[in-house]
Amino acid sequence: MNLYEETKFIMKQNNISANKSLGQNFLIDENVVEEIINSSSITKEDLVIEIGPGLGTLTSQLIEKAGKVICVELDPKMVNIIKERFKLYENIEIINEDVLKIDLNKLIKDNKNNIIKSVKVVANLPYYITTPIIMKLLEERLDIESITVMIQKEVAQRLASMPGEKETGSITYTVWYYTEPKIVLEVPKDSFIPKPEVTSSVIKFDILKKPRIEPKDEKMFFKIIKVAFMQKRKTLVNALTNGRIFETREDAENALKELGIDLKIRGEKLTIEEYKNISDYISK
Ligand code: SAM
Numbered sequence: 310m311n312l313y314e315e316t317k318f319i320m321k322q323n324n325i326s327a328n329k330s331l332g333q334n335f336l337i338d339e340n341v342v343e344e345i346i347n348s349s350s351i352t353k354e355d356l357v358i359e360i361g362p363g364l365g366t367l368t369s370q371l372i373e374k375a376g377k378v379i380c381v382e383l384d385p386k387m388v389n390i391i392k393e394r395f396k397l398y399e400n401i402e403i404i405n406e407d408v409l410k411i412d413l414n415k416l417i418k419d420n421k422n423n424i425i426k427s428v429k430v431v432a433n434l435p436y437y438i439t440t441p442i443i444m445k446l447l448e449e450r451l452d453i454e455s456i457t458v459m460i461q462k463e464v465a466q467r468l469a470s471m472p473g474e475k476e477t478g479s480i481t482y483t484v485w486y487y488t489e490p491k492i493v494l495e496v497p498k499d500s501f502i503p504k505p506e507v508t509s510s511v512i513k514f515d516i517l518k519k520p521r522i523e524p525k526d527e528k529m530f531f532k533i534i535k536v537a538f539m540q541k542r543k544t545l546v547n548a549l550t551n552g553r554i555f556e557t558r559e560d561a562e563n564a565l566k567e568l569g570i571d572l573k574i575r576g577e578k579l580t581i582e583e584y585k586n587i588s589d590y591i592s593k
Contacts, residue, residue, distance in 0.1 A: 313337040319364050323390050327503050331384055332435025336366050338500035346370045348493045349431045349457040356425045360408045360432040365391040372398050376425050381408045417452050433459040447487045456514040465492050465510035477577045479538035485581055488514035522585045530588035537576025545576045564590050
């Protein structure tokens with residue numbers, strides 16, 4: 310049985326159809342599964358956290374490679390299927406919860422021991438919450454080594470492009486602050502059932518030991534980026550004045566002049582270091 314037939318069989322046997330509102334698009338391409346598993350470089354010393362295991366396609370490979378796999382799945386129907394499917398394995402734990410609500414820090418602390426030395430996240434993510442999941446994984450400063458995930462192609466491009474390049478969004482700066490991102494491969498729509506509306510990409514984030522840059526006031530650094538991107542169409546001077554980062558337009562202009570930043574520039578064109586310089590200028 311190939312993966313397409315196996316997936317159809319499991320769905321029929323359990324009398325289920327994909328729940329669109331939970332972003333259920335099941336992977337049916339063996340080569341893509343292999344690429345995800347290989348690029349995540351899992352060993353027996355790893356705890357793998359899999360978000361949204363669905364019918365268990367990636368899970369079945371992960372449990373062979375990892376020391377332990379913890380699956381976090383919101384849909385109780387999927388949970389029942391994989392509990393039955395993997396009941397003979399001792400190195401799997403299945404949690405029926407919303408990944409956005411779970412305390413991942415605690416989960417990791419409770420599972421690290423002298424056999425499990427590092428933690429990796431692997432997932433084919435539900436697309437309707439891609440950004441909040443990635444933000445959670447990064448902002449909670451989890452003790453993890455890497456994140457290898459399937460997401461929409463356009464989002465992957467935005468996250469992996471250098472800040473200041475054309476695809477940049479405010480999340481791009483968060484990604485480059487904490488990680489080294491790399492697009493692993495592009496995945497066509499017909500690698501899934503049901504077919505999603507968009508092309509996908511697998512992206513890997515290697516988590517940096519310490520942030521790429523160290524602003525004096527991290528909160529201010531991220532606040533400035535947020536303000537600049539809330540008014541993307543405006544010049545940076547306007548956005549920073551309207552967003553009350555500077556009291557007056559003149560103050561904003563003086564700061565940018567002193568830092569050698571073009572007064573006509575828009576926020577999306579700034580490098581991560583230039584945002585650090587603005588933040589440090591204010592926090593000095
Ligand atoms: N891993 C499977 C595969 O590759 O075939 C399924 C991937 S499917 C794109 C996304 C999975 O995430 C679904 O099983 C869905 O039920 C689950 N999911 C959706 N929202 C979730 C949430 N908030 N927390 C945990 N899992 C969620």
